[in-house]
Amino acid sequence: VDMSQTELDVARSKLPNDVRLLKERAQALSITTASVDVVVSHLALMLMDDIERVLGEIHRVLRKEGTVVAIVGRGFLLGPVGETYSQVFREVAAQDALAHLPMGDPRMRTETGWLELFNKDFEAVTFEDIDVSWQPDFAELWQSLSETYDIDRLTPAARVQLKERLSTSISTLEQPDGTYVTGWGLRMIQARAR
Incomplete structure (x- = not known):
């Protein structure tokens, strides 16, 4: 879907x-009510509007004791590279007067919030945090960042400024082989339909 x-x-x-x-x-x-054994969502659930309705639909299509498994974002970029990127991006976005883009229900940012959302129709809710290691060179890092929801909203001049400032700001974090140690923080949520 x-x-x-x-x-x-x-x-x-x-x-x-x-x-x-x-x-x-x-x-x-x-999808027909109570016709599905397993629902899998990969890096989508945390972006959806009206998450309570989405979870209600998942519950509706699942058979009793059916399983939902969702991979959601937990941390955009890990470690010092991520911290530096966030700081530089905020500064450039402010200078560019980029409006805040709300993404999903704030409850989807914490385990407590997810539990609140799932507890209505699901049981045996479990969480597993997964760190996916990634060692890109700067070109790979920039290409990946360029495909995110906020950078594409910057003016072309601000994008150039962000790239230059990020390159300078993380230069001390570069490994001898020209790569940067970072990764993606993910969370796997599993639950069973009541």
């Missing part, structure tokens, strides 16, 4: 033909 035809086209190119793809929103699924 995805609301983006582009994402569904990519999925179609990689999945067997008997896998059914649905272009729709998670807030209103066309």
